[in-house]
Amino acid sequence: MSRTTLDLWVGLFVALGFAALVFLAVKVGSYTDAPGGATYTVEAAFDNIGGLKTRAPVKSAGVVVGRVGGIHFDSQSYRAIVRLDLQRRYEFPVDTSASILTSGLLGEQYIGLDPGADSEILEDGDKLQITQSAVVLEKLIGQFLFNKAAETPTHGASAQ
Amino acid sequence: MNALLRRIGAMTVDGVWRLGFMARFFLALLRCSGQSFRRLPLTIREIYFSGVLSLLIILVSGLFVGLVLGLQGYDILQRFGSSDALGIMVALSLLRELGPVVAGLLFASRAGSAVTAEIGLMKTTEQLQAMDMMAVNPIARVVAPRFWGGVISMPLLAAMFSAMGIFGGWLIGVVAIGVDDGAFWSQMRASVDFRYDIVNGTIKSFVFGVAVSLIAVFEGYDCQPTAEGVSRAITRTVVSSALAILALDFVLTSFMFRGL
Missing domain, CATH: 1.20.5 (Single alpha-helices involved in coiled-coils or other helix-helix interfaces)
Incomplete structure (x- = not known):
């Protein structure tokens, strides 16, 4: 050969x-971080998650620190329970707040974490107490129109 | 009416018969495959014929598909003011769908038909029977190396197709139209996931490689040993490979990409 x-x-x-x-x-x-690797899980309850999807990024100060692991509806409190898989190397105080934000005007939705000031850190299985729901565009526009309609007569009256 | 029903029945039974024979043929092929790796030059020769010789058509087609994707993608994306996302569109459509599928279709018509013709002609000229007489297993000596040559070549060809297509999209988007170079690559990198997009695309091209190679060697082995039979087998290879690729693509996509 x-x-x-x-x-x-x-x-x-x-x-x-x-x-x-x-x-x-x-x-x-x-590469995204290996699913089920070195992560710990915390839960957060939201009134409205908007268009949040599983696998959406969890960011703090703009840096991806984890992923949304799962979303389900709690029929006791009528709220959405979101499971966050955070990377083990990032630690957050227990009074960290979570809010659902949108990247850009039409971009994907993600969860933003704002660290609190507590000295205790979040452990696996903890619950985030302070949450802020997604902004629903229809509600925002409705509110805007409502305010506009409410202020028009007074505006007219002052002109007279 | 009666004759029509009889024909439909005969075609159905014949189809099931061929499918069963194909399954048995596939098992026999796998059992004889050890030899095509122990006698590596046989397989390397087939990689040359089905892989290296398909290189030109794959690279040129990939480039043109990428160029078209660049133009069409830019035309649509700039309407929404998001022409920076051109890289994402080109990369994802190539990696997930166009790379494996178009490379598979080209591979079936360029290499699969050649394999069918070669094996069919060997059968017609009774070379396969002659090998049997000399106690050389034709499946191990002729069929298996061609099968594995195709299976090995196909994912590599699909990867080259995708890479070439992305290069083509870059040429149109960045060099010709003037989309920002940094945005093109960084947006692409941000939304193309290695496991989700690239590995799944490579799995697709591997499955297509197995399907096309199996159909090609089987049609050659099973053909009527006449000139007309060989030509019909070649046609059948191209047609059923194309159908198999598209049908498998749907099945694989519904498993892989569900937008969870």
């Missing part, structure tokens, strides 16, 4: 193929 030019071409082909895969992996894709 000896080397042939055929081997050279096949070697080149395989190398090119793997180069393409490496290009895709390094330049195009990014």
